[in-house]
Amino acid sequence: MEKIEPRNSSAKFSEPASSFLNVNGLRMHTLDWGGEGSPIVILHATGFLGRIYRPLAEPLRAIGHVYSYDQRGHGDSSAPADGDYSWDATMRDLEGFITSMGWSAVRAVGHSAGATAIGGLACERPDLISRAVLVEPVIFESPTAPELGWRGPFVKRTLKRRRIFDSVEAMYSSFHNKPPYNTWDKQIVRDYCQFGTRPTSDGRRELKCAPEVEARFYETARDFDGLGRILRCTAPLLIMFGAREDSLGAVLSEKVAKQLKKGRVIDVADAGHFMPMEMPGYVANRAREFLASE
Numbered sequence: 001m002e003k004i005e006p007r008n009s010s011a012k013f014s015e016p017a018s019s020f021l022n023v024n025g026l027r028m029h030t031l032d033w034g035g036e037g038s039p040i041v042i043l044h045a046t047g048f049l050g051r052i053y054r055p056l057a058e059p060l061r062a063i064g065h066v067y068s069y070d071q072r073g074h075g076d077s078s079a080p081a082d083g084d085y086s087w088d089a090t091m092r093d094l095e096g097f098i099t100s101m102g103w104s105a106v107r108a109v110g111h112s113a114g115a116t117a118i119g120g121l122a123c124e125r126p127d128l129i130s131r132a133v134l135v136e137p138v139i140f141e142s143p144t145a146p147e148l149g150w151r152g153p154f155v156k157r158t159l160k161r162r163r164i165f166d167s168v169e170a171m172y173s174s175f176h177n178k179p180p181y182n183t184w185d186k187q188i189v190r191d192y193c194q195f196g197t198r199p200t201s202d203g204r205r206e207l208k209c210a211p212e213v214e215a216r217f218y219e220t221a222r223d224f225d226g227l228g229r230i231l232r233c234t235a236p237l238l239i240m241f242g243a244r245e246d247s248l249g250a251v252l253s254e255k256v257a258k259q260l261k262k263g264r265v266i267d268v269a270d271a272g273h274f275m276p277m278e279m280p281g282y283v284a285n286r287a288r289e290f291l292a293s294e
Helices: 050-060 087-100 113-124 146-159 168-175 186-195 211-219 226-232 250-259 280-292
Strands: 002-004 017-023 026-034 039-043 065-069 106-111 129-135 197-199 205-207 237-242 263-268
Touching (some): 050 280, 113 226, 113 237, 146 211, 146 250, 168 186, 237 280, 263 280
Parallel strands (some): 002 263, 129 237
Antiparallel strands (some): 017 026, 026 065
16 A cells, blocks of 8 residues: 655646536536547546546546536536436446447546446446546445444535525635635635536526535435445556545555555545545646556
8 A cells, every 4th residue: 555645736727618418317517628549537526516627637638538527416417307316326327428428448537426436337337447546435344334424414514505605706705714625726616616606596606516415415325335346346446545534435545455456545645535626736647647557
């Protein structure tokens, strides 16, 4: 198990091309970041959206054609008609996105639940994912494991979350000095405030991912065996855990490192669950190195 000291960086990035794709009955919002070569898919964490991961997307253009999308009920993608916000549905949406694009053997980068979905699909459909980077995947040993202790507090806090703001700037002013956003790259905070909200009829801004949707994903986390799938996966995986207490998977880092079939685990000092937001340059560099290797 490799222990790495991070280096942070930030940069200015270009805008992706936006479009929509019909996947599993959803109107899925997709982003094409450009680049040359085989496709690389970035999948976001619960409560966020593909657009805010641009500090990862831009550097990866050097080794492939980069895409991201908004998960069901997130960003500009539609909500499922049946109200299914299970983690299995998230994995099946990733499967549907890749197959709808006519791809196979793609490379992927995921954060949090997005990482769990990628790891799960790489196990079940090794023809679709050839290599992946999983940043802070949400994993646990059993539905009653202590690693799931975050669920209750997350659900309660999320349902109380403020969803309407006077403006993008007002939201940024409220967020950027408060946990967890105070440790983030400031441009990512700004992008979240701008692209993670939509205008209301009275000129204010509303969260695109409703707190009830986000909370539902936390509630259903226990039903998906991400750990088992990741450990059965035969595709090479780079798994990155933060070493701080706010990491959701670090307690299983040693177990994963010992049992992972292919790839390696990195424990990143001074990083937590929001590692891609806290040190995007570092995560992008490690992802680029791993995805470019054979």
